[in-house]
Amino acid sequence: MNKVTITPLELCSMMLLFLTxxxxxxxxxxxxxxxSILAIAMEIGFGIALSYFYLYLVKRSSWKEFVPLLELGFGSLPAKLFAIVFSFYFLYIASRVMNDFAFFTTQLIYPDSPKWIAAIPFLIVVGYCIMLGIEAIARSGLIMTAFLLVIIAALWLLGFFSEEFQAEYLFPLFAQGWEPLKKMIFPTGLTFPYGELVVFLVILPSLNKKEKLTKVVWIPVVTAGLIIMITMELIIGILHAPFANTYYFPFAKAMELVTYLGIVEHLEIFTYLLLLGGGFMKVSVFIYAAQAVLTQLFKLKQKSWHVMVLIASVYLLSLYRSEDIAEHLYVGLKLVPYYLHIPIQFALPLLLGLVVFWRTRKKGSAS
Structure with missing residues (x-):
């Protein structure tokens, strides 16, 4: 693979968009x-620990690329098998995020339009950016992060100071005990979005100034968590907590209700811009990671047609069990966390970390 360089700032911007x-x-x-915000606060701590675990794993292997890292931990043949598993996982999760974007577009922006109307143009833009390389993805992340922060701050101000926001809806706290918190945190809260940072195992070796990463990798995780918490408080204050979960897109619904003097309205369009930027980054990172793993596995030079094949694969995977948004969300919330997220985000990396630690213990003690 060609030598690529990403700065820690670019990586942090990618992670922030990826998570939010x-x-x-x-x-x-x-x-x-x-x-719900208490559960998110607990998940932030887990996200910090997980990001540092992934970083430690790559550092312990002397910043090896992903497939050599798997070979260090599992040996040649199992590493090839696991590399294919991770590639399929990255492509499948990319297809699910693309479906999020497509369903949102065809339900709120272009009602009753077929899903491919949103999906295919979106994937074409993603594919073009991936062809330009990870540096292009990272640098576009800096620009989109600035837009994200401006848009989300404006929506917060308009929402919190609107007549529709009722502060009494935010209370009482901890009135239901621990049980609802535990159900919210495990497994969905742990696996999404923080567990999906496993994809950055592929990207971390591309960084320059690697020594600085330990000091800053927690920043996008905490910032993303705070953004999620504040946004949830805004939604609860407008929709009321018992009703917030009844909407497929609660943030869009909350902003739809916000009006000023009958003139400023339909603010939900700005949530579409947030999804456009964040969804673009997330799908791009997953597909790029799949391409990088397969390129390392089969020792290929990166070609444009490789990206086209992966884009087509993502679209085909998006058709599986996603006839409507209800089925899409059922699969994503009830099946994927148990059968895909937990084994691939936690079980395999933990096993890999233990083996890598054991095999590099002499080197670690010497340093």
């Missing part, structure tokens, strides 16, 4: 009602 973009628009969970 689709989450605050289509991935919010209000099952704990008013206590």
């Amino acid at each position: 973009g689709s989450t605050i628009v289509v991935g919010l969970n209000f099952s704990a009602r008013e206590d």
